[in-house]
Amino acid sequence: MSRFDATTALVTGASKGIGRGIAERLGHEGALVVVHYGTDREGAEETVHTIEKEGGRAVAVGADLSSPKAAELLTAALDTALEAEGVASEIDILVHNAGVGSSSGVGEITEEEYDRLFAVNVRAPLFITQALLPRLRDGGRIINISTGLTRVTTPSMLPYGMSKGALEVFTRGMAVELGHRGITVNAVAPGLVSVDRTERQMRENPGMQESVVGLTALQRLGRPDDIASVVAFLASDDGRWITGQLVDATGGARI
Template sequence: MSKPLMGKNALVTGASKGIGRALAVRLGQDGAVVAVHYNSDAEGAKETVHEIERHGGHAVAIHADLAADDAPESVLAGLDSVLGSHVAPAELDIVVHNAGVGESSDVESLTLAEYERLFAVNVRAPLFVTQRLLPRLRDGGRVVNISSGVARIAMPAIMPYAMTKGALEVFTFQLAQQLGSRGITVNAVAPGVVVNDRTRDQMRANPGFADYARELSALKRLGEPEDVAGVVAFLCSDDGRWVTGQVLDATGGAHL
Protein backbone atom coordinates (compact mmCIF):
# COMPACT_ATOMS: atom_id res chain seq x y z
CA MET A 1 0.00 0.00 0.00
CA SER A 2 1.29 3.45 -0.95
CA LYS A 3 2.39 5.65 1.97
CA PRO A 4 2.50 9.19 0.52
CA LEU A 5 3.04 10.80 3.93
CA MET A 6 5.79 8.48 5.18
CA GLY A 7 8.30 10.43 7.26
CA LYS A 8 5.85 13.26 8.00
CA ASN A 9 4.64 14.44 11.41
CA ALA A 10 1.02 15.60 11.67
CA LEU A 11 -1.13 17.29 14.30
CA VAL A 12 -4.92 16.88 14.15
CA THR A 13 -6.90 18.83 16.72
CA GLY A 14 -10.18 17.48 18.02
CA ALA A 15 -9.32 13.97 16.90
CA SER A 16 -11.00 11.90 19.60
CA LYS A 17 -14.15 11.27 17.56
CA GLY A 18 -16.09 12.02 14.38
CA ILE A 19 -14.42 13.85 11.50
CA GLY A 20 -11.26 14.45 13.53
CA ARG A 21 -10.80 10.75 14.16
CA ALA A 22 -11.32 9.94 10.48
CA LEU A 23 -8.75 12.59 9.52
CA ALA A 24 -6.18 11.26 11.97
CA VAL A 25 -6.73 7.65 10.91
CA ARG A 26 -6.39 8.50 7.23
CA LEU A 27 -3.19 10.49 7.71
CA GLY A 28 -1.82 7.61 9.78
CA GLN A 29 -2.74 5.12 7.06
CA ASP A 30 -0.90 7.33 4.59
CA GLY A 31 2.26 7.05 6.68
CA ALA A 32 2.31 10.14 8.90
CA VAL A 33 3.06 9.98 12.62
CA VAL A 34 -0.05 11.61 14.06
CA ALA A 35 -0.41 13.67 17.22
CA VAL A 36 -4.04 13.10 18.23
CA HIS A 37 -5.25 16.15 20.14
CA TYR A 38 -8.15 16.00 22.56
CA ASN A 39 -9.65 18.08 25.35
CA SER A 40 -12.18 16.17 27.46
CA ASP A 41 -12.36 12.76 25.76
CA ALA A 42 -9.13 11.00 26.73
CA GLU A 43 -10.69 7.59 26.12
CA GLY A 44 -11.78 8.63 22.64
CA ALA A 45 -8.28 9.87 21.83
CA LYS A 46 -6.87 6.54 23.02
CA GLU A 47 -9.29 4.75 20.70
CA THR A 48 -8.15 6.92 17.79
CA VAL A 49 -4.52 6.06 18.53
CA HIS A 50 -5.38 2.37 18.68
CA GLU A 51 -7.26 2.59 15.38
CA ILE A 52 -4.24 4.17 13.69
CA GLU A 53 -1.93 1.54 15.15
CA ARG A 54 -4.33 -1.22 14.11
CA HIS A 55 -3.82 -0.09 10.51
CA GLY A 56 -0.04 -0.21 10.93
CA GLY A 57 0.47 3.48 11.66
CA HIS A 58 2.00 5.42 14.54
CA ALA A 59 0.19 7.91 16.76
CA VAL A 60 0.32 9.63 20.15
CA ALA A 61 -2.31 11.53 22.10
CA ILE A 62 -1.85 15.07 23.45
CA HIS A 63 -4.17 17.09 25.67
CA ALA A 64 -4.96 20.80 25.52
CA ASP A 65 -8.01 22.91 26.32
CA LEU A 66 -8.26 25.14 23.25
CA ALA A 67 -10.62 27.53 25.04
CA ALA A 68 -7.91 28.37 27.58
CA ASP A 69 -5.60 31.36 27.25
CA ASP A 70 -2.55 29.09 27.42
CA ALA A 71 -3.78 26.72 24.68
CA PRO A 72 -0.81 27.34 22.34
CA GLU A 73 1.69 26.60 25.09
CA SER A 74 -0.22 23.46 26.07
CA VAL A 75 -0.20 22.20 22.49
CA LEU A 76 3.54 22.81 22.12
CA ALA A 77 4.30 21.18 25.45
CA GLY A 78 2.25 18.15 24.46
CA LEU A 79 4.00 17.86 21.11
CA ASP A 80 7.43 18.13 22.68
CA SER A 81 6.58 15.49 25.28
CA VAL A 82 5.66 12.90 22.66
CA LEU A 83 7.40 13.90 19.42
CA GLY A 84 10.38 15.96 20.54
CA SER A 85 13.70 14.88 21.96
CA HIS A 86 15.99 16.04 24.73
CA VAL A 87 17.97 18.14 22.26
CA ALA A 88 15.35 19.32 19.75
CA PRO A 89 11.71 20.46 19.83
CA ALA A 90 9.06 18.62 17.86
CA GLU A 91 8.72 19.61 14.21
CA LEU A 92 5.62 19.21 12.07
CA ASP A 93 4.80 18.83 8.40
CA ILE A 94 1.00 18.89 8.65
CA VAL A 95 -1.36 20.85 10.91
CA VAL A 96 -5.09 20.18 10.69
CA HIS A 97 -7.29 22.51 12.72
CA ASN A 98 -10.41 20.41 13.17
CA ALA A 99 -11.44 21.06 16.79
CA GLY A 100 -14.38 23.37 17.19
CA VAL A 101 -17.52 24.20 19.10
CA GLY A 102 -20.12 22.79 16.73
CA GLU A 103 -23.37 24.48 17.67
CA SER A 104 -24.60 27.91 18.67
CA SER A 105 -27.76 29.84 19.45
CA ASP A 106 -29.40 32.32 17.12
CA VAL A 107 -28.58 36.01 17.39
CA GLU A 108 -31.56 36.73 19.66
CA SER A 109 -30.60 34.22 22.36
CA LEU A 110 -26.81 34.23 22.09
CA THR A 111 -24.99 34.98 25.33
CA LEU A 112 -21.64 36.69 25.69
CA ALA A 113 -20.16 33.58 27.30
CA GLU A 114 -21.30 31.41 24.38
CA TYR A 115 -19.91 33.92 21.87
CA GLU A 116 -16.55 34.07 23.61
CA ARG A 117 -16.23 30.28 23.78
CA LEU A 118 -17.17 29.91 20.08
CA PHE A 119 -14.53 32.37 18.94
CA ALA A 120 -11.92 31.17 21.43
CA VAL A 121 -12.03 27.58 20.19
CA ASN A 122 -12.97 28.06 16.53
CA VAL A 123 -10.89 31.15 15.67
CA ARG A 124 -8.48 32.24 18.39
CA ALA A 125 -7.00 28.78 18.94
CA PRO A 126 -6.20 28.06 15.26
CA LEU A 127 -4.67 31.53 14.91
CA PHE A 128 -2.40 31.45 17.95
CA VAL A 129 -1.57 27.75 17.83
CA THR A 130 -0.45 28.28 14.23
CA GLN A 131 1.53 31.35 15.27
CA ARG A 132 3.45 29.31 17.82
CA LEU A 133 3.90 26.38 15.44
CA LEU A 134 5.31 28.38 12.53
CA PRO A 135 8.96 27.91 13.63
CA ARG A 136 8.23 24.16 13.95
CA LEU A 137 6.45 23.81 10.60
CA ARG A 138 8.86 22.55 7.97
CA ASP A 139 9.09 24.19 4.56
CA GLY A 140 6.80 22.47 2.11
CA GLY A 141 4.32 21.73 4.90
CA ARG A 142 0.54 21.80 4.98
CA VAL A 143 -2.06 23.63 7.03
CA VAL A 144 -5.69 22.57 6.65
CA ASN A 145 -8.54 24.32 8.44
CA ILE A 146 -11.88 22.56 8.79
CA SER A 147 -14.56 25.11 7.99
CA SER A 148 -18.23 24.41 7.24
CA GLY A 149 -20.72 24.74 4.45
CA VAL A 150 -22.65 27.20 6.62
CA ALA A 151 -19.97 29.81 5.92
CA ARG A 152 -21.62 30.22 2.47
CA ILE A 153 -25.18 29.12 3.29
CA ALA A 154 -27.45 31.43 5.30
CA MET A 155 -28.69 29.59 8.41
CA PRO A 156 -29.67 32.25 10.98
CA ALA A 157 -30.33 29.63 13.67
CA ILE A 158 -26.54 29.09 13.96
CA MET A 159 -25.32 32.50 12.79
CA PRO A 160 -22.56 32.94 15.43
CA TYR A 161 -21.08 29.52 14.60
CA ALA A 162 -21.15 30.36 10.90
CA MET A 163 -19.36 33.63 11.67
CA THR A 164 -16.47 31.72 13.23
CA LYS A 165 -16.11 29.60 10.11
CA GLY A 166 -16.14 32.69 7.91
CA ALA A 167 -13.29 34.07 9.99
CA LEU A 168 -11.41 30.79 9.65
CA GLU A 169 -11.70 30.98 5.86
CA VAL A 170 -10.30 34.54 5.83
CA PHE A 171 -7.44 33.31 8.01
CA THR A 172 -6.86 30.55 5.45
CA PHE A 173 -6.20 32.69 2.40
CA GLN A 174 -4.30 35.36 4.32
CA LEU A 175 -1.95 32.76 5.81
CA ALA A 176 -1.56 31.07 2.41
CA GLN A 177 -0.23 34.33 1.00
CA GLN A 178 2.19 34.74 3.89
CA LEU A 179 3.59 31.20 3.85
CA GLY A 180 3.70 30.60 0.11
CA SER A 181 7.36 31.57 -0.17
CA ARG A 182 8.18 28.63 2.11
CA GLY A 183 6.28 26.19 -0.08
CA ILE A 184 3.66 25.76 2.65
CA THR A 185 0.08 25.40 1.42
CA VAL A 186 -2.87 26.57 3.50
CA ASN A 187 -6.40 25.49 2.62
CA ALA A 188 -9.80 25.01 4.20
CA VAL A 189 -12.25 22.14 3.76
CA ALA A 190 -15.94 22.87 4.30
CA PRO A 191 -18.05 19.80 5.12
CA GLY A 192 -21.83 19.68 5.10
CA VAL A 193 -23.97 17.34 7.20
CA VAL A 194 -21.73 14.46 8.26
CA VAL A 195 -22.86 11.41 10.22
CA ASN A 196 -21.34 11.64 13.70
CA ASP A 197 -22.48 11.53 17.32
CA ARG A 198 -24.01 15.02 17.18
CA THR A 199 -25.98 14.46 13.96
CA ARG A 200 -27.14 11.04 15.18
CA ASP A 201 -28.60 12.79 18.23
CA GLN A 202 -30.33 15.27 15.92
CA MET A 203 -31.76 12.44 13.85
CA ARG A 204 -33.11 10.70 16.95
CA ALA A 205 -34.67 13.92 18.22
CA ASN A 206 -36.04 14.88 14.80
CA PRO A 207 -36.97 11.89 12.61
CA GLY A 208 -37.23 14.09 9.51
CA PHE A 209 -33.75 15.56 9.81
CA ALA A 210 -31.93 12.82 7.90
CA ASP A 211 -34.26 13.05 4.89
CA TYR A 212 -33.98 16.85 4.94
CA ALA A 213 -30.17 16.67 5.00
CA ARG A 214 -30.09 14.18 2.12
CA GLU A 215 -32.22 16.47 0.00
CA LEU A 216 -29.79 19.35 0.57
CA SER A 217 -27.05 17.42 -1.24
CA ALA A 218 -26.81 17.03 -5.00
CA LEU A 219 -25.61 13.47 -4.29
CA LYS A 220 -28.70 12.76 -2.14
CA ARG A 221 -26.91 11.17 0.78
CA LEU A 222 -25.40 12.12 4.10
CA GLY A 223 -21.68 12.69 4.35
CA GLU A 224 -19.38 10.27 6.15
CA PRO A 225 -16.26 11.33 8.08
CA GLU A 226 -14.15 9.40 5.57
CA ASP A 227 -15.51 11.60 2.76
CA VAL A 228 -13.92 14.61 4.41
CA ALA A 229 -10.76 12.69 5.30
CA GLY A 230 -10.14 11.88 1.64
CA VAL A 231 -10.21 15.57 0.70
CA VAL A 232 -7.83 16.48 3.52
CA ALA A 233 -5.49 13.62 2.62
CA PHE A 234 -5.28 14.93 -0.94
CA LEU A 235 -4.40 18.44 0.27
CA CYS A 236 -1.72 17.03 2.59
CA SER A 237 -0.15 14.89 -0.12
CA ASP A 238 2.28 15.95 -2.82
CA ASP A 239 -0.62 15.83 -5.28
CA GLY A 240 -2.06 18.86 -3.48
CA ARG A 241 1.11 20.93 -3.77
CA TRP A 242 -0.37 23.44 -6.27
CA VAL A 243 -3.56 24.16 -4.30
CA THR A 244 -3.37 26.92 -1.70
CA GLY A 245 -5.56 29.67 -0.31
CA GLN A 246 -8.70 27.76 -1.26
CA VAL A 247 -11.89 26.56 0.40
CA LEU A 248 -12.76 23.10 -0.89
CA ASP A 249 -16.48 22.49 -0.59
CA ALA A 250 -17.08 18.99 0.78
CA THR A 251 -20.83 19.23 1.29
CA GLY A 252 -21.80 16.83 -1.48
CA GLY A 253 -23.09 19.81 -3.42
CA ALA A 254 -25.44 21.21 -0.77
CA HIS A 255 -27.62 24.16 -1.83
CA LEU A 256 -26.21 24.34 -5.35
Protein backbone atom coordinates in the same frame (compact mmCIF):
# COMPACT_ATOMS: atom_id res chain seq x y z
CA MET B 1 6.07 3.40 0.29
CA SER B 2 3.10 5.37 1.66
CA ARG B 3 2.76 9.00 0.66
CA PHE B 4 3.08 10.37 4.21
CA ASP B 5 6.04 8.27 5.32
CA ALA B 6 8.57 10.25 7.37
CA THR B 7 6.06 13.02 8.10
CA THR B 8 4.45 14.17 11.32
CA ALA B 9 0.87 15.40 11.42
CA LEU B 10 -1.01 17.18 14.21
CA VAL B 11 -4.80 16.89 14.05
CA THR B 12 -6.75 18.87 16.63
CA GLY B 13 -10.02 17.48 17.94
CA ALA B 14 -9.20 13.97 16.76
CA SER B 15 -10.86 11.97 19.52
CA LYS B 16 -14.05 11.51 17.51
CA GLY B 17 -15.95 12.33 14.34
CA ILE B 18 -14.28 14.06 11.41
CA GLY B 19 -11.04 14.60 13.33
CA ARG B 20 -10.73 10.90 14.08
CA GLY B 21 -11.38 10.07 10.43
CA ILE B 22 -8.64 12.47 9.33
CA ALA B 23 -6.14 11.17 11.88
CA GLU B 24 -6.79 7.56 10.94
CA ARG B 25 -6.44 8.32 7.22
CA LEU B 26 -3.12 10.12 7.65
CA GLY B 27 -1.87 7.38 9.95
CA HIS B 28 -2.94 4.69 7.50
CA GLU B 29 -0.84 6.39 4.84
CA GLY B 30 2.31 6.54 6.93
CA ALA B 31 2.28 9.74 9.00
CA LEU B 32 3.16 9.83 12.67
CA VAL B 33 -0.08 11.36 13.93
CA VAL B 34 -0.36 13.54 17.01
CA VAL B 35 -3.98 13.05 18.10
CA HIS B 36 -5.15 16.09 20.04
CA TYR B 37 -8.12 16.01 22.39
CA GLY B 38 -9.78 18.55 24.64
CA THR B 39 -11.58 16.44 27.24
CA ASP B 40 -12.13 13.03 25.63
CA ARG B 41 -8.86 11.29 26.44
CA GLU B 42 -10.45 7.86 26.07
CA GLY B 43 -11.64 8.71 22.57
CA ALA B 44 -8.19 9.98 21.59
CA GLU B 45 -6.60 6.78 22.86
CA GLU B 46 -9.08 4.79 20.79
CA THR B 47 -7.97 6.75 17.72
CA VAL B 48 -4.34 6.01 18.56
CA HIS B 49 -5.13 2.33 19.06
CA THR B 50 -6.86 2.09 15.67
CA ILE B 51 -3.89 3.68 13.90
CA GLU B 52 -1.41 1.43 15.67
CA LYS B 53 -3.51 -1.66 14.98
CA GLU B 54 -3.12 -0.90 11.27
CA GLY B 55 0.66 -0.65 11.63
CA GLY B 56 0.85 3.13 11.99
CA ARG B 57 2.24 5.42 14.68
CA ALA B 58 0.28 7.86 16.81
CA VAL B 59 0.34 9.63 20.16
CA ALA B 60 -2.40 11.43 22.07
CA VAL B 61 -1.98 14.92 23.56
CA GLY B 62 -4.48 16.92 25.58
CA ALA B 63 -5.05 20.68 25.70
CA ASP B 64 -8.10 22.84 26.38
CA LEU B 65 -8.44 25.02 23.29
CA SER B 66 -10.87 27.37 24.99
CA SER B 67 -8.07 28.46 27.33
CA PRO B 68 -6.16 31.68 26.63
CA LYS B 69 -3.06 29.52 27.05
CA ALA B 70 -4.19 26.91 24.48
CA ALA B 71 -1.20 27.40 22.18
CA GLU B 72 1.26 27.19 25.06
CA LEU B 73 -0.40 24.08 26.47
CA LEU B 74 -0.59 22.28 23.14
CA THR B 75 2.97 23.13 22.16
CA ALA B 76 4.32 21.83 25.45
CA ALA B 77 2.32 18.61 25.13
CA LEU B 78 3.47 18.19 21.53
CA ASP B 79 7.15 18.58 22.49
CA THR B 80 6.82 16.04 25.28
CA ALA B 81 5.02 13.51 23.08
CA LEU B 82 7.43 13.76 20.15
CA GLU B 83 10.46 13.58 22.43
CA ALA B 84 9.06 10.34 23.84
CA GLU B 85 8.73 9.04 20.27
CA GLY B 86 12.36 9.91 19.59
CA VAL B 87 11.60 12.31 16.74
CA ALA B 88 12.27 16.00 16.20
CA SER B 89 9.65 18.42 17.50
CA GLU B 90 8.68 19.44 13.99
CA ILE B 91 5.53 18.88 11.97
CA ASP B 92 4.71 18.64 8.29
CA ILE B 93 0.90 18.70 8.42
CA LEU B 94 -1.25 20.82 10.72
CA VAL B 95 -4.99 20.19 10.64
CA HIS B 96 -7.16 22.62 12.60
CA ASN B 97 -10.21 20.42 13.01
CA ALA B 98 -11.24 21.08 16.63
CA GLY B 99 -14.29 23.26 16.93
CA VAL B 100 -17.39 23.85 18.98
CA GLY B 101 -20.83 24.19 17.50
CA SER B 102 -23.77 26.38 18.38
CA SER B 103 -27.40 26.50 17.32
CA SER B 104 -28.03 29.77 19.14
CA GLY B 105 -29.03 32.63 16.91
CA VAL B 106 -28.27 36.31 17.42
CA GLY B 107 -31.34 36.66 19.63
CA GLU B 108 -30.39 33.79 21.95
CA ILE B 109 -26.61 33.51 22.13
CA THR B 110 -25.00 34.59 25.38
CA GLU B 111 -21.70 36.41 25.69
CA GLU B 112 -20.20 33.35 27.34
CA GLU B 113 -21.25 31.07 24.48
CA TYR B 114 -20.01 33.59 21.91
CA ASP B 115 -16.64 33.90 23.64
CA ARG B 116 -16.15 30.12 23.74
CA LEU B 117 -17.24 29.78 20.10
CA PHE B 118 -14.64 32.26 18.89
CA ALA B 119 -11.98 31.12 21.35
CA VAL B 120 -12.00 27.54 20.05
CA ASN B 121 -12.92 28.13 16.40
CA VAL B 122 -10.82 31.23 15.69
CA ARG B 123 -8.40 32.23 18.45
CA ALA B 124 -6.98 28.76 18.98
CA PRO B 125 -6.11 28.08 15.30
CA LEU B 126 -4.48 31.50 14.99
CA PHE B 127 -2.26 31.27 18.04
CA ILE B 128 -1.51 27.56 17.65
CA THR B 129 -0.32 28.32 14.12
CA GLN B 130 1.74 31.23 15.42
CA ALA B 131 3.36 29.01 18.05
CA LEU B 132 4.05 26.15 15.63
CA LEU B 133 5.39 28.13 12.68
CA PRO B 134 9.02 27.64 13.80
CA ARG B 135 8.29 23.88 13.95
CA LEU B 136 6.39 23.65 10.66
CA ARG B 137 8.74 22.45 7.97
CA ASP B 138 9.06 24.32 4.68
CA GLY B 139 6.78 22.71 2.12
CA GLY B 140 4.33 21.80 4.87
CA ARG B 141 0.56 21.91 4.90
CA ILE B 142 -2.03 23.72 7.01
CA ILE B 143 -5.63 22.60 6.56
CA ASN B 144 -8.53 24.26 8.36
CA ILE B 145 -11.90 22.59 8.76
CA SER B 146 -14.65 25.11 8.08
CA THR B 147 -18.32 24.47 7.25
CA GLY B 148 -20.78 24.71 4.40
CA LEU B 149 -22.71 27.11 6.63
CA THR B 150 -20.47 29.99 5.58
CA ARG B 151 -22.05 29.69 2.12
CA VAL B 152 -25.65 28.97 3.08
CA THR B 153 -26.62 29.60 6.68
CA THR B 154 -29.73 29.96 8.79
CA PRO B 155 -30.51 32.48 11.57
CA SER B 156 -29.99 29.87 14.28
CA MET B 157 -26.50 29.06 12.97
CA LEU B 158 -25.33 32.61 12.25
CA PRO B 159 -22.81 33.05 15.12
CA TYR B 160 -21.29 29.64 14.34
CA GLY B 161 -21.05 30.54 10.65
CA MET B 162 -19.41 33.83 11.61
CA SER B 163 -16.67 32.01 13.51
CA LYS B 164 -15.94 29.72 10.58
CA GLY B 165 -16.04 32.68 8.18
CA ALA B 166 -13.20 34.19 10.20
CA LEU B 167 -11.29 30.92 9.83
CA GLU B 168 -11.66 31.15 6.06
CA VAL B 169 -10.25 34.69 6.03
CA PHE B 170 -7.36 33.39 8.14
CA THR B 171 -6.83 30.65 5.54
CA ARG B 172 -6.45 33.08 2.66
CA GLY B 173 -4.22 35.45 4.59
CA MET B 174 -1.87 32.73 5.81
CA ALA B 175 -1.61 31.26 2.31
CA VAL B 176 -0.09 34.55 1.16
CA GLU B 177 2.08 34.94 4.24
CA LEU B 178 3.57 31.43 4.07
CA GLY B 179 3.78 30.96 0.31
CA HIS B 180 7.45 31.90 0.19
CA ARG B 181 8.18 28.84 2.34
CA GLY B 182 6.26 26.51 0.04
CA ILE B 183 3.63 25.97 2.75
CA THR B 184 0.08 25.64 1.44
CA VAL B 185 -2.92 26.72 3.51
CA ASN B 186 -6.41 25.59 2.59
CA ALA B 187 -9.82 25.08 4.16
CA VAL B 188 -12.33 22.28 3.75
CA ALA B 189 -16.06 22.90 4.21
CA PRO B 190 -18.05 19.80 5.18
CA GLY B 191 -21.80 19.61 5.07
CA LEU B 192 -23.79 17.50 7.49
CA VAL B 193 -21.62 14.50 8.37
CA SER B 194 -22.88 11.40 10.13
CA VAL B 195 -21.11 11.56 13.51
CA ASP B 196 -22.38 11.10 17.06
CA ARG B 197 -23.51 14.71 17.48
CA THR B 198 -25.45 14.95 14.22
CA GLU B 199 -26.97 11.51 14.67
CA ARG B 200 -28.27 12.68 18.05
CA GLN B 201 -29.69 15.81 16.44
CA MET B 202 -31.47 13.74 13.82
CA ARG B 203 -32.99 11.46 16.45
CA GLU B 204 -34.27 14.52 18.31
CA ASN B 205 -35.60 16.14 15.11
CA PRO B 206 -37.67 13.69 13.03
CA GLY B 207 -37.47 14.45 9.33
CA MET B 208 -34.16 16.31 9.61
CA GLN B 209 -32.16 13.63 7.79
CA GLU B 210 -34.64 13.39 4.93
CA SER B 211 -34.63 17.17 4.57
CA VAL B 212 -30.83 17.40 4.43
CA VAL B 213 -30.50 14.49 2.01
CA GLY B 214 -33.17 16.02 -0.20
CA LEU B 215 -31.11 19.21 -0.51
CA THR B 216 -27.87 17.34 -1.30
CA ALA B 217 -26.95 16.50 -4.90
CA LEU B 218 -25.36 13.17 -3.97
CA GLN B 219 -28.45 12.19 -1.94
CA ARG B 220 -26.82 11.05 1.28
CA LEU B 221 -25.17 12.35 4.43
CA GLY B 222 -21.43 12.78 4.49
CA ARG B 223 -19.10 10.39 6.31
CA PRO B 224 -15.88 11.22 8.16
CA ASP B 225 -13.86 9.37 5.50
CA ASP B 226 -15.36 11.62 2.80
CA ILE B 227 -13.77 14.62 4.48
CA ALA B 228 -10.58 12.74 5.36
CA SER B 229 -10.04 11.94 1.67
CA VAL B 230 -10.14 15.62 0.75
CA VAL B 231 -7.75 16.50 3.58
CA ALA B 232 -5.36 13.73 2.57
CA PHE B 233 -5.28 15.05 -1.00
CA LEU B 234 -4.53 18.60 0.14
CA ALA B 235 -1.88 17.31 2.56
CA SER B 236 -0.15 15.26 -0.13
CA ASP B 237 2.26 16.31 -2.85
CA ASP B 238 -0.67 16.09 -5.29
CA GLY B 239 -2.08 19.20 -3.60
CA ARG B 240 1.10 21.21 -3.87
CA TRP B 241 -0.30 23.82 -6.31
CA ILE B 242 -3.48 24.54 -4.35
CA THR B 243 -3.39 27.20 -1.66
CA GLY B 244 -5.67 29.82 -0.18
CA GLN B 245 -8.71 27.87 -1.28
CA LEU B 246 -11.95 26.68 0.29
CA VAL B 247 -12.88 23.19 -0.90
CA ASP B 248 -16.60 22.53 -0.67
CA ALA B 249 -17.05 18.99 0.63
CA THR B 250 -20.80 19.04 1.19
CA GLY B 251 -21.76 16.51 -1.48
CA GLY B 252 -23.39 19.33 -3.40
CA ALA B 253 -25.65 20.60 -0.59
CA ARG B 254 -28.00 23.44 -1.54
CA ILE B 255 -26.56 24.03 -5.00
